[in-house]
Amino acid sequence: MTISATRLALPLPWGGLVYPTLIQRGKTRVLIDCGHSSKASRAALLKALKGKAPDLLIITHAHQDHYGGLPALLDAYPDLPVYAARCAQPYYEDQQRTVMQHHAHLKAFSQRMSLNEAISQQVLSGFEKIANSGCGTPLARLLDDGDHLDIDGIELRVHHHPRHHHHHLVLQLPQSGQLITGDNIFATHLTPPQVRFGDDGKRIADLPLLLESLQKLADIGGHALPSHGEELPDVRSVALSSKAAYERTAERVRKAMATHQNAPKLEELLSQVFGKVPVDFIGLRLGFLLGYADWVGAGENYR
Numbered sequence: 001m002t003i004s005a006t007r008l009a010l011p012l013p014w015g016g017l018v019y020p021t022l023i024q025r026g027k028t029r030v031l032i033d034c035g036h037s038s039k040a041s042r043a044a045l046l047k048a049l050k051g052k053a054p055d056l057l058i059i060t061h062a063h064q065d066h067y068g069g070l071p072a073l074l075d076a077y078p079d080l081p082v083y084a085a086r087c088a089q090p091y092y093e094d095q096q097r098t099v100m101q102h103h104a105h106l107k108a109f110s111q112r113m114s115l116n117e118a119i120s121q122q123v124l125s126g127f128e129k130i131a132n133s134g135c136g137t138p139l140a141r142l143l144d145d146g147d148h149l150d151i152d153g154i155e156l157r158v159h160h161h162p163r164h165h166h167h168h169l170v171l172q173l174p175q176s177g178q179l180i181t182g183d184n185i186f187a188t189h190l191t192p193p194q195v196r197f198g199d200d201g202k203r204i205a206d207l208p209l210l211l212e213s214l215q216k217l218a219d220i221g222g223h224a225l226p227s228h229g230e231e232l233p234d235v236r237s238v239a240l241s242s243k244a245a246y247e248r249t250a251e252r253v254r255k256a257m258a259t260h261q262n263a264p265k266l267e268e269l270l271s272q273v274f275g276k277v278p279v280d281f282i283g284l285r286l287g288f289l290l291g292y293a294d295w296v297g298a299g300e301n302y303r
Contacts, residue, residue: 001026003154003175007225008048010035010069018065020045021180021225022054023173028152029054032171032180033227037068037133045069046076053077056151058143059084060182061165062091066227070135081140085160088139088167095136103127105197113266113302123283143169159220161213163206164191170217177222184213185239186229190246192284193291202303207246207291214243246295253292263301269293 007019013036020033031054035041057080059067073080084092091098103124110120145160157172164183171180183191193206217224217239224235232238256272257263270277270289277285293299 001153003173005173005176005178005180005225007231008035008045010041010044010048011038012036012041012065013038016228019225019227020066020069022048023154023156025152025154028154030151030154030156031057031073033058033060033066033182034069034073036065037071037135041065042069042072046072054080056080057082058156058169058171059088059092060171060180060227061085061168062088063165063183064130064133064135066182067092067135068133070137071133074137082137083141083143084139085167085169086142086144089142091167092136092139095133096131099127099131102197103131105201106195108201109195109197109203115267118279119267119282119286122279123286159216161216163193163196163208163210163213165194166196166206168213170213170220172220172222179217179220179222179224179235181217181224181226181232181235183227184210185217185224185232185235185242186226187232187238188229190242190288192287195287195290203290203299205291205294205299207250207295210291211243211246211295214239214246218243246292249288250292250295253289253298254296257293257296257298263298266290266302 003025006022008022009017009019012018018035020031020035023030034057035045107124110123143158147158149156155175157174159170159172161168161170161184168182168184170184193210196204196206198204218236221236224232252273256269270285273289274285290302293302
């Protein structure tokens with residue numbers, strides 16, 4: 001029986017699209033991700049499903065444009081089982097505490113780095129809305145790297161590929177040679193590494209592990225279905241070129257650091273590497289900058 005994997009185009013509030021993937025074999029349907037929390041995205045998701053309940057929802061990672069359709073899905077299909085990475089369990093089952101704990105760590109980091117008020121407000125905005133979004137749910141199964149799933153003949157291999165997000169899963173369809181890659185790789189731009197903190201409140205180095213994840217994608221190979229942008233018929237070549245692009249930009253950080261006797265303030269380094277950054281993109285650029293600083297061995301100055 002034929003297996004199909006279809007990307008569902010759902011609108012994003014800031015423009016563009018996010019693509020959950022619907023895998024089908026006969027009457028069996030597995031949904032990977034469920035779009036943004038906006039009304040338009042949720043409505044588009046339910047319309048795309050055509051009133052037919054998925055047998056299973058798997059969430060690749062805990063970003064708002066990947067799990068935001070949860071309340072609408074569970075209202076429509078209350079018995080829908082939801083799977084996610086084992087390390088994602090606190091997020092979905094105790095979302096408010098988990099989100100606000102990250103907010104507290106980020107606020108303390110902003111103070112340690114002496115970020116100005118405008119930057120601090122930008123990177124600290126939106127957390128209360130996310131914490132109270134109602135997108136939590138008990139998880140029916142916790143997934144680990146190397147798990148093999150068989151859902152009525154749909155085979156899925158689970159790969160844990162951090163560090164765009166430490167929950168991030170890549171789902172491999174060995175029967176069709178396809179990969180559902182979430183936000184780990186795109187055709188035309190690089191994905192930002194996560195800014196994450198340990199229990200001690202110190203920032204964790206994530207870009208080196210993201211580069212490892214890209215190498216793993218290259219080793220698996222196949223046809224990738226990312227959550228944004230066009231499909232990638234040859235994921236290996238894109239993964240290797242993306243890895244090289246990260247490394248090239250990291251050299252800009254290395255050269256910038258070499259012009260200072262002591263480690264510069266984070267804002268100064270941001271300006272030196274990226275120039276003038278619009279406020280709305282500060283958080284994104286800081287994620288890249290901190291990742292590059294980790295990669296070139298300067299991350300300890302920005303923990």
